[in-house]
Amino acid sequence: MNAITPPPGGNSHAVHLISLSINGKKHELEVRPWTTLLDLLRENLQMTGTKKGCDHGQCGACTVLVDGRRINSCLTLAVMHDGAELTTIEGLASEDALHPMQAAFVKHDAFQCGYCTPGQICSAVGLANEGRAHSSAEIREMMSGNLCRCGAYNNIHDAVQEALPVCRGEGTA
Amino acid sequence: MIPFAYSKPTAVDEAVKMAGPDARFIAGGTNLLDLMKENVARPERLIDINALPLRDVETTATGGLRVGALVPNSDLAWHPEVEARYPLLSQAILAGASPQLRNMATTGGNLLQRTRCYYFYDSAVPCNKREPGSGCPAKEGVNRIHAILGASDQCVATHPSDMCVALAALEAEVIVTGPGGERRIPFADFHRLPGDQPERDNVLEADELILAVELPAERFTTHYAYLKLRDRASYAFALVSVAAALEMDGDRISTARIALGGVAHKPWRVAEAEALLVGQLADQANFAKAADALLRGAQPLEHNAFKVELAHGAIIRALGEAAGGITQ
Numbered sequence: 152m153n154a155i156t157p158p159p160g161g162n163s164h165a166v167h168l169i170s171l172s173i174n175g176k177k178h179e180l181e182v183r184p185w186t187t188l189l190d191l192l193r194e195n196l197q198m199t200g201t202k203k204g205c206d207h208g209q210c211g212a213c214t215v216l217v218d219g220r221r222i223n224s225c226l227t228l229a230v231m232h233d234g235a236e237l238t239t240i241e242g243l244a245s246e247d248a249l250h251p252m253q254a255a256f257v258k259h260d261a262f263q264c265g266y267c268t269p270g271q272i273c274s275a276v277g278l279a280n281e282g283r284a285h286s287s288a289e290i291r292e293m294m295s296g297n298l299c300r301c302g303a304y305n306n307i308h309d310a311v312q313e314a315l316p317v318c319r320g321e322g323t324a
Numbered sequence: 325m326i327p328f329a330y331s332k333p334t335a336v337d338e339a340v341k342m343a344g345p346d347a348r349f350i351a352g353g354t355n356l357l358d359l360m361k362e363n364v365a366r367p368e369r370l371i372d373i374n375a376l377p378l379r380d381v382e383t384t385a386t387g388g389l390r391v392g393a394l395v396p397n398s399d400l401a402w403h404p405e406v407e408a409r410y411p412l413l414s415q416a417i418l419a420g421a422s423p424q425l426r427n428m429a430t431t432g433g434n435l436l437q438r439t440r441c442y443y444f445y446d447s448a449v450p451c452n453k454r455e456p457g458s459g460c461p462a463k464e465g466v467n468r469i470h471a472i473l474g475a476s477d478q479c480v481a482t483h484p485s486d487m488c489v490a491l492a493a494l495e496a497e498v499i500v501t502g503p504g505g506e507r508r509i510p511f512a513d514f515h516r517l518p519g520d521q522p523e524r525d526n527v528l529e530a531d532e533l534i535l536a537v538e539l540p541a542e543r544f545t546t547h548y549a550y551l552k553l554r555d556r557a558s559y560a561f562a563l564v565s566v567a568a569a570l571e572m573d574g575d576r577i578s579t580a581r582i583a584l585g586g587v588a589h590k591p592w593r594v595a596e597a598e599a600l601l602v603g604q605l606a607d608q609a610n611f612a613k614a615a616d617a618l619l620r621g622a623q624p625l626e627h628n629a630f631k632v633e634l635a636h637g638a639i640i641r642a643l644g645e646a647a648g649g650i651t652q
Contacts, residue, residue, distance in 0.1 A: 184330035295558035296422025
């Protein structure tokens with residue numbers, strides 16, 4: 152994934168200049184076409200809060216919010232997001248307070264090893280923005296893109312259920 | 325991922341001119357980038373079509389709905405016109421992938437997603453779809469998820485989409501453009517059976533671009549069901565899925581559409597099965613006859629014989645749910 156040696160044949164693999172707002176801060180970045188959004192965050196910007204689990208869009212650990220919508224950052228190229236506003240787990244809390252979804256995860260002990268947690272929380276904030284999940288069954292269905300190999304699902308569900316109305320009221324992220 | 329060149333045209337004709345066998349269009353990228361990471365797809369150039377004006381959903385002159393190729397799956401499933409006029413489509417889309425993937429994946433891209441056959445995905449083994457003429461390890465290998473209908477000696481892969489199963493039942497059209505201009509392709513003719521060219525999933529040419537999917541004027545807003553059976557409750561590909569749509573005249577069926585997913589190289593419809601139901605009572609016995617007709621000629625492999633019985637039951641249940649009205 153982190154290929155940096157372009158093949159022979161010249162400048163068609165040129166570096167592209169993109170502008171990206173990440174957690175409210177504007178970045179002008181030079182990216183190779185094949186750098187995924189996830190690798191840009193983790194490898195180029197050392198923002199390692201967003202996790203690489205499967206790198207194939209099957210686990211949801213890499214979930215971030217682009218213009219408020221949750222996506223898998225492993226299955227999209229950074230160069231495709233020129234001009235976008237990106238929110239990662241590092242950008243959810245304010246100066247002095249956790250985001251309500253983060254606070255709910257802490258309160259409900261909604262993790263064990265914690266590796267899937269940033270993706271779970273970003274996904275849950277995206278879920279709140281969508282405004283489609285109300286019942287317990289809907290929360291479970293619409294959080295199914297985030298796997299937790301420790302099996303903390305029940306507590307994750309409880310945290311999301313408690314924080315959803317709070318997040319919606321605030322129109323977060 | 326093997327390095328490639330990247331460009332982002334802003335006009336359709338510009339994008340089409342850039343197309344070629346060494347290039348691929350990229351929209352959501354959810355399947356293409358995955359295939360590139362696995363070295364299954366190795367384009368030398370990616371043409372990013374996200375700046376093209378293909379994001380509109382609009383009612384057509386004939387009362388249908390034209391959906392731009394770049395409309396994301398989630399936006400389409402939750403579009404008020406789709407929820408009200410094509411609820412079967414909405415239901416099928418929401419049965420597929422995950423919310424994150426549906427936010428990225430597009431209407432055109434969903435049509436073009438490739439099989440999830442494990443052998444196709446594993447570039448270390450032969451696969452006629454990936455390397456024509458190299459062989460098909462799935463036929464004698466682990467073939468639990470593979471086709472029971474319409475397969476060939478060369479390929480037993482299935483088409484993975486849920487959305488396409490509903491589009492087949494709704495008889496959508498695919499509008500594409502290329503150097504020769506625009507053409508409209510009936511949904512039933514868009515995807516192909518593998519035959520002796522398993523490398524071709526559909527009839528789109530390398531230099532053609534999908535502009536839109538067009539739905540005919542709405543029908544089936546009351547009697548419809550999308551039933552998807554899979555190895556876990558959510559976020560898995562279908563082992564078998566059924567899109568069922570009926571129109572009722574009293575207690576008799578006046579129109580029936582049934583499309584199956586997970587069983588063939590394309591959404592599977594059988595005209596005879598649908599015709600059998602016309603004028604008949606919506607009961608188990610008639611549904612079973614339709615199921616028999618849909619599955620006639622099924623040729624299961626070593627590990628997927630269960631799909632025949634599973635599909636038979638699923639067809640009966642989906643038709644029953646559809647006949648019962650909107651209470652799924």
